Amino acid sequence: MSKVGIIMGSTSDMPIMEKAIEILKSFDIEVDVDIVSAHRTPEKLFDYAKNAHNRGISVIIAGAGGAAHLPGMVASLSPLPVIGVPVKSRNSIDGWDSVLSILQMPGGVPVATVALDGALNAGILAAQIIGSGDQKILDTIISYKEGLKQKVIDGAKQIKKA
Numbered sequence: 001m002s003k004v005g006i007i008m009g010s011t012s013d014m015p016i017m018e019k020a021i022e023i024l025k026s027f028d029i030e031v032d033v034d035i036v037s038a039h040r041t042p043e044k045l046f047d048y049a050k051n052a053h054n055r056g057i058s059v060i061i062a063g064a065g066g067a068a069h070l071p072g073m074v075a076s077l078s079p080l081p082v083i084g085v086p087v088k089s090r091n092s093i094d095g096w097d098s099v100l101s102i103l104q105m106p107g108g109v110p111v112a113t114v115a116l117d118g119a120l121n122a123g124i125l126a127a128q129i130i131g132s133g134d135q136k137i138l139d140t141i142i143s144y145k146e147g148l149k150q151k152v153i154d155g156a157k158q159i160k161k162a
């Protein structure tokens with residue numbers, strides 16, 4: 001079964017990245033979580049990115065803050081789709097440093113960048129990529145979206161009652 005690889009530059013990114021882990025687990029999708037830093041553990045980064053597709057991983061979510069080179073470097077070395085999560089870390093320039101580092105990739109090496117701290121959407125997007133070739137996951141996404149719609153409808157009803 002398809003797995004999603006979730007990596008982040010530091011344990012300090014975990015409070016944000018755990019939103020991707022939680023939503024994928026709630027969709028019954030296996031996750032493989034690790035801390036990998038392009039700057040601090042370059043050899044581990046190389047090994048991870050070169051081998052993820054041989055370990056049953058289908059999509060990689062990479063989150064990092066500041067000079068966030070991790071998602072782009074993984075995308076440069078891996079044939080898998082990479083979703084980048086810009087993390088607003090301590091000492092960041094309002095998160096812009098991370099957003100621009102991940103977003104502005106050169107042609108030929110895409111990183112699908114979500115919003116600042118957007119790990120939830122990264123998890124959903126990873127599930128949708130897997131779901132495009134897996135009917136069970138696709139059905140899960142369909143009912144998730146149905147739930148979102150229902151919440152809005154119920155919220156509107158509450159407001160009308162009040």
Ligand SMILES: Nc1c(C(=O)O)ncn1[C@@H]1O[C@H](COP(=O)(O)O)[C@@H](O)[C@H]1O
Pocket residue numbers: 008009010011012013036037038039040063064065066067068069070071087089090
């Ligand atoms: N951007 C990167 C990379 C990388 O891109 O390789 N490695 C760590 N970091 C980021 O540094 C921030 C501060 O890390 P610490 O809290 O460990 O000092 C984190 O948000 C991490 O993602």
